[in-house]
Amino acid sequence: MSPRSVLVLGAGMVGVSCALALQKRGFAVTLIDRREPGRETSYGNAGVLSRSSIVPLNNPALFRSLPAYLGNRSAALHIDWRRLIGEPGWMLRFLWEARPGVAAERMAALDSLTRHTLPLHRALMQEAGIGHRLRENGTLKLWRSTQGLAKAQAEQAMLARHGIETELLDRQALSGLEPSLRPIFPAGLLFPGNGSVDSPGAVVAAYAALFGSRGGIVRQAGVNGVRRGGAGWLVATDQGDIAAEQVVVALGPWSADLLKPLGLRPPLGVERGYHRHLQPRDGAALRRPLYDVEAAYFMAPMEQGIRISSGVELAHRDAPDNHRQIDAVVASAREALPLAEGAGEIWRGARPTLPDSLPMIGEAPRHPGLWLAFGNQHIGFSTGPVTGEILAALMAGEAPPADPAPFRPGRYLA
Ligand SMILES: Cc1cc2nc3c(=O)[nH]c(=O)nc-3n(C[C@H](O)[C@H](O)[C@H](O)COP(=O)(O)OP(=O)(O)OC[C@H]3O[C@@H](n4cnc5c(N)ncnc54)[C@H](O)[C@@H]3O)c2cc1C
Structure with a gap:
C-alpha cells in the first residue's frame, strides 16, 4: 500500500474533484466508479457554474x-x-x-461554497486543456x-x-x-x-483524464461494501477487495447505500x-x-x-x-x-440532497479514515471542486478554503 493511500469512491464531479485535490496534496489516490467518469448525475445537469x-x-x-x-x-x-x-x-x-429561522445560515453556507465556483473551474479547465x-x-x-x-x-x-x-x-x-x-x-x-459549459459529462471526463495524466489511477469497478481491514480500510468491489489507508465516499445519490451496513444512516x-x-x-x-x-x-x-x-x-x-x-x-x-x-x-x-440542502464534507463520526463528500443537491457540478478542496485540506490537516462546520457529517450522524 502506498504511503497516504486513498480510495475515492465515485467519479462524478465531486469524486473527481476530491481525487484531484488530494493528489495535489501528495496523496496516492485511486478513483473507482462502476461507469466511466461523469456518466451519472454529473452528466445530465444544465451545465451552469453558479455563483x-x-x-x-x-x-x-x-x-x-x-x-x-x-x-x-x-x-x-x-x-x-x-x-x-x-x-x-x-x-x-x-x-x-x-x-425562516435557518434561512440566513443556509445561505451563508452556500455562499461560502459558490464564491469558489468559477475561479476553481476556470483553473481546472485550463489545466485540463x-x-x-x-x-x-x-x-x-x-x-x-x-x-x-x-x-x-x-x-x-x-x-x-x-x-x-x-x-x-x-x-x-x-x-x-x-x-x-x-x-x-x-x-x-x-x-x-x-x-456555463457545453458538455458537463465531457468536463468531468477531462478532469478525470487530468488526474490520470498526473499519475492517479482510475479503475472501473462496482463497489459493494467497505469495512475496516489491513492498515485502514478494505473496499469490496466486483473485481475483489482493494485496500487503502483512507476512503472517500463520493457516490452522489448512492452514497447512503454503502454506509448503511456500517451503522451510518445519513438522511440522503x-x-x-x-x-x-x-x-x-x-x-x-x-x-x-x-x-x-x-x-x-x-x-x-x-x-x-x-x-x-x-x-x-x-x-x-x-x-x-x-x-x-x-x-x-x-x-x-x-x-x-x-x-x-x-x-x-x-x-x-x-x-x-440532505434535508438542510447542504453537502456533507468531512470524516464520518466513529470511523477514522472514512471521509464523506456528497449531498451537493442542485449545485454539485458547480461546487464539486470546492468540496474537493475542503475535504482534501481537512484530510491533509490544512486550513480549508471555507468554514467546514456547516457541512460536518456529525450534524446528521452520531
Ligand atoms: C436535471 C438536473 C440539472 C442540474 N443542473 C445543475 C447545474 O446546472 N449546475 C450545477 O452545479 N448542478 C446541477 N445539478 C446538480 C448536479 O448535477 C449534482 O449535484 C452533481 O452532479 C452531483 O455530483 P456527484 O459527483 O455527487 O454525483 P454523481 O455525478 O452521480 O456521481 C456519483 C458516481 O458514483 C458512481 N457510483 C454509484 N454507486 C456506485 C457503486 N456501487 N460502485 C461504483 N460506482 C458507483 C456513479 O456511477 C457516479 O458516477 C443538476 C442536477 C439535475 C438532476
Missing part, C-alpha cells in the same frame, strides 16, 4: 407555493405521493428546514408575468447583500443579449458572475430531474443558459443541442420515470425559442 445559487429550494418562500406543489399543479415540483405516504420522514425534515468549453457570459433568470420586475428587483437586492452582481433586464435589453428569444419575457436578471434523499435535447430552427441560437421562472425549466446550449431540464420530482430514486414534468416544460420551451419538431431521448438523474 448565484445560494437560496435552497427549501427556503421560507416554499410555504407560499406549497398549495400548488401539493396538488402537483406546478412544473417546478412534482411529488410522488406514494413516497410521502410510505416514507414521510425525509420530506417532513426537508420541509422543516425551510423555516478544455478552456474552450467554458462560457463566461453569465446566465439568465426570466419572468413572463408583469409581477416579474418586482421579483427581479427583490432578488437583486437580496443577492447584492451577498456581494453577488446582477443586471436588471427589460424586454429590449434581453433581446440585445439573446436575439433569438421570443419577446415573452418582460423582466429578467443577468448573473454575470455565473458561467433525492430530487429527481429530467432532460431532453431539442435542435434550434430558423437560425435561432442561445448564447447562455436561462431559467424560465414561471414555466420552471432550464434551457442551456450544449454540444448536443438545446438541453431542456426539468424541475424537481420528489420520488424514490429508482422509481420508474414519470414524464409529466419534462413534457410540460418542453412545450413551454417551444414558446420561448424556435425549436425543431422532435426531441432527443429523455435522461433522468437524481440530485443528492
Whole structure:
C-alpha cells in the first residue's frame, strides 16, 4: 500500500474533484466508479457554474407555493405521493428546514461554497486543456408575468447583500443579449458572475483524464461494501477487495447505500430531474443558459443541442420515470425559442440532497479514515471542486478554503 493511500469512491464531479485535490496534496489516490467518469448525475445537469445559487429550494418562500406543489399543479415540483405516504420522514425534515429561522445560515453556507465556483473551474479547465468549453457570459433568470420586475428587483437586492452582481433586464435589453428569444419575457436578471459549459459529462471526463495524466489511477469497478481491514480500510468491489489507508465516499445519490451496513444512516434523499435535447430552427441560437421562472425549466446550449431540464420530482430514486414534468416544460420551451419538431431521448438523474440542502464534507463520526463528500443537491457540478478542496485540506490537516462546520457529517450522524 502506498504511503497516504486513498480510495475515492465515485467519479462524478465531486469524486473527481476530491481525487484531484488530494493528489495535489501528495496523496496516492485511486478513483473507482462502476461507469466511466461523469456518466451519472454529473452528466445530465444544465451545465451552469453558479455563483448565484445560494437560496435552497427549501427556503421560507416554499410555504407560499406549497398549495400548488401539493396538488402537483406546478412544473417546478412534482411529488410522488406514494413516497410521502410510505416514507414521510425525509420530506417532513426537508420541509422543516425551510423555516425562516435557518434561512440566513443556509445561505451563508452556500455562499461560502459558490464564491469558489468559477475561479476553481476556470483553473481546472485550463489545466485540463478544455478552456474552450467554458462560457463566461453569465446566465439568465426570466419572468413572463408583469409581477416579474418586482421579483427581479427583490432578488437583486437580496443577492447584492451577498456581494453577488446582477443586471436588471427589460424586454429590449434581453433581446440585445439573446436575439433569438421570443419577446415573452418582460423582466429578467443577468448573473454575470455565473458561467456555463457545453458538455458537463465531457468536463468531468477531462478532469478525470487530468488526474490520470498526473499519475492517479482510475479503475472501473462496482463497489459493494467497505469495512475496516489491513492498515485502514478494505473496499469490496466486483473485481475483489482493494485496500487503502483512507476512503472517500463520493457516490452522489448512492452514497447512503454503502454506509448503511456500517451503522451510518445519513438522511440522503433525492430530487429527481429530467432532460431532453431539442435542435434550434430558423437560425435561432442561445448564447447562455436561462431559467424560465414561471414555466420552471432550464434551457442551456450544449454540444448536443438545446438541453431542456426539468424541475424537481420528489420520488424514490429508482422509481420508474414519470414524464409529466419534462413534457410540460418542453412545450413551454417551444414558446420561448424556435425549436425543431422532435426531441432527443429523455435522461433522468437524481440530485443528492440532505434535508438542510447542504453537502456533507468531512470524516464520518466513529470511523477514522472514512471521509464523506456528497449531498451537493442542485449545485454539485458547480461546487464539486470546492468540496474537493475542503475535504482534501481537512484530510491533509490544512486550513480549508471555507468554514467546514456547516457541512460536518456529525450534524446528521452520531
Ligand atoms: C436535471 C438536473 C440539472 C442540474 N443542473 C445543475 C447545474 O446546472 N449546475 C450545477 O452545479 N448542478 C446541477 N445539478 C446538480 C448536479 O448535477 C449534482 O449535484 C452533481 O452532479 C452531483 O455530483 P456527484 O459527483 O455527487 O454525483 P454523481 O455525478 O452521480 O456521481 C456519483 C458516481 O458514483 C458512481 N457510483 C454509484 N454507486 C456506485 C457503486 N456501487 N460502485 C461504483 N460506482 C458507483 C456513479 O456511477 C457516479 O458516477 C443538476 C442536477 C439535475 C438532476
